[in-house]
Amino acid sequence: MGFEVKNKWGWLVTFNTFLIIMPVTGVLSTWGVIFVELQKEFPDLSDLEAGWIGGLAFGIMFAASPISTGLFKRFGHRIIAIIGTILCSIGLLASSFVPSPHLLFLTYSILMGVGSNFIDNTTLNLVGSYFPRKNSARSTCFATLGWSIGSLALNPGVEKLSTIIGWRGAFQVLSAGLFLLGMIACTTFKPPPHRCLDVLVDDPAEKQKEKLMPRKQRASSTSSRKKSVIEPMIADKHTIKDYVKMFVQTIQAPGILLWLFANIWMNLSLIFPFVNMIKFMTTIGIPESQGAFVLTVVGIADLLGRGSSAAFGDSLPFNTIYVYPICNTIMAGATFFLLIVKDIKGMYIFSAFIGYFIGVVNSMLFKACIDLFGAKILAEAWTLTLLGAGFGIAVGPTVAGAAYDFTGSFDIAFYVGGGMFALAALFTLMIPFVQRRKQWVPPRTMSRRESQAVIKARESVSDNMNSASETTNEEKSKEDMLNEDEESGVFIDVKEKNEKNVKPNDVVDQYVWVV
Template sequence: MDFRDGLYNHWGWVLVVSSFIITIPLHGIEYSYNSLMVWFQDEFQASKSETGLAGTIAIGLLSLSSPLSFFLLEFVSTRTVILLGVAMCSTGLFASSFVPSLPYLYFTYGVLYGIGSNFTHVPALALIIKYFPKKHTVSSTCIAQLGASIGVIALPSIVETLFGQLGWRMSMRIFAGVMLLTGTLGIVFVPPTVVEERRQSKAMEALKDCEKSKEAMLEKQGLELIQLDLPQKSFVRRYIDFMSQMKFWVTELLFFVMALGVTMSLTNIGSFLSETSLSEDKQVLVLSVMGIGDLVARVFVSAAVERLPFSRTTYFSIACLIAGVPFFFLVVASDSVVLLISLLLLINFGRGSLFGMIVSVGVEVFGAENSDESTTSVFFAFGLGGLFAAPVGGAISDATGSYVATFYFCGSLCILAFIIATVLAKMRRNAKSKLYEGSTESPIVYTFPGISSGPEVYETYITTV
């Protein structure tokens, strides 16, 4: 086997590595908005809720525009959508460096970068699932998103150094160039059928010759080979049918509540730290530690979750608790670096687990055959929750004058998400149990008289899914 054949045989992992590299700047910039927010707030002299809105729009549209990206996939290839997204992200960052006031940033960074990040990220994950529909679903999708953790770890220090020396406007132009450079890896995102055709090019030629021989043989016998082209439902039609399930709405509620809780922390912790007695160096250290907790969680998910004795949905519910409970102690730990780092490590371990399992939980609940629909639904609900996060969190902190109520609200939402995820895991177990019971019902007996001296009896089991 030569290098090219080996590469084609493992092309799914080529996509995983490429997605990992692309997400380092893509999500590093997006999820580190709490670092950028401090600079924007100082530049435009705006309130926390006003400044945080740009980041919330971007994080929300990262997921909320999933129906649009999957609709585009009906007409163009995954690679085209990804490269379009890269161009939008780079353009959004570059244009953001010229904005004269905050409302322009809502479009350049919030809308343009947010939709571009969706086009770059979500179709890539959907294609990776098609390479790993059953085995390595969790590990492949989680590793593909692991670059986000690297970006979150690196960005606070980069922002502090680069923005301080070159200014935030020039720094944003540099980010735009880096995004464009790494985004060129989007050219490798081709479907499994294309890779298989290239890998089996000789075998495909032999198969075509075989088909020609079959047609010639049938023609001699006066017969005709008929190809049946069954009508394919559009994505919109499939998604409407998909929405008729009760577990669809439970799943939507789960991801909305979870996203509202954990995303709110992303856009408020930076401002919270800036109001504590911690020095700037310690604030940067704490923000970097957030990325470490996220990274450790994603590595754990990719390496261990598929080996756990319970379902992914069950672990997802546990991660909601891990992310939520520390919020109730965060404010009282504001003056202790050690305690603050410990709590943020727990929060971000839970958050990293949740973010890393968004796609795989949807696939587990709805099946790999519905991966496009499930990916759209979970990301849409996640984006909807993220869209409300910063305005709600900022409004709460502005109204109360502190972050106590905001963090209590975040913790309560994560506990509610734990309850919903537990219910969803129970629904999945019940459905699986009914499917098993249905496969052991009494057989339906068919008789075919006249085949032999007596009727031949054939038994079959009917299973309803």
């Protein structure tokens, strides 16, 4: 019996997400190289300004998630990913012609940042819709390997290109490559093709006939009206009112605000290696040429971290959330370690630790959202996650650059960064305790086995009710059962609970399982 891959199109979407994320985030992670080149061409450009250009692009990449989420829910994933690809390409091309570095706030920070968000947020949500439960960690971790591969390949690549054709020429090459690769990848970005529905057709005429039948025939008739069908997955056209309603519901989920602030604290320091690290190394006597190799170590370690998450993320012996206090505590120690680093060997040690755990926390972020808040509010919870990350990323490099401009040292930035990692560890550690106290069970999609069990249970209850009575208690019992399903954490989208208003052939209840 040969090996067969299930959900083939889902894995194709995952692979193409990896391909398109690779140049997008790879370009953003090379800002440390561009940072130094910019200050050579524009000597009056301060560390605060130069760091803010790159940091703001990173921040907008995450913070624009409420916009991109609303757009892909309304217009579909493919269109928004294509728009993102165009924005990134135009942003890089326009940046290569700016006469003043301050125009980079428009061409690079805003255009590149928004375009990157339209790609990253949209594609990862699409991957999550193909793998809402099984292989959720493997698929999202593999997709986000594009971060690591992009950083690993483009940091030395951009440094080499900048030496040969200048940073402007490097941006032009990257613009063309990103556009070509992105357009090819976007052709596969369509929603999951099918969903499976448990449909109960409720026709009053049929119910009247059932009352005249013997008990065994009534049970068979009821069962025949309840069937499983596969039909095309049609994307709902969400209105602004629907969108706001879902966000209000998401904010009420226990632990979501702790998760939001934990991501802010964590990302205040997480971006330092990609923006300020080469500048820091020049202050302790390490030449710029060696700085690019140190960033390569960050990329290799990041790759190993994401690979570990892909291999073991779906089979952890504990809840995914506990990954975050562990990793944040280690990253806090690594950041404090920079206070005593004085040579290249110390930088390699720091890069190996920080790179590995950056890879772990970033690749497991989507999986943690699924486990903490469930599939029903996943898009909104993920949007709030990226919003927190975006704020932290936008502010972090600014703090580091301002600290150096005013004191001539990065020490204050390291104290603040280590403290923020420690605070993030505390906040993430509190989340499972809060959810346990509130008895929170995240709503989720049902597996095929679970859905079949629910169908059998409902048929059994229907038989018992028919044998006991022919009154309207059947409707009441069915409603009670639906409420029990919702309380147990199973995501059931009930279109109409009040059967008094149900018309013939209406769908009374439905749920989606993984096909």
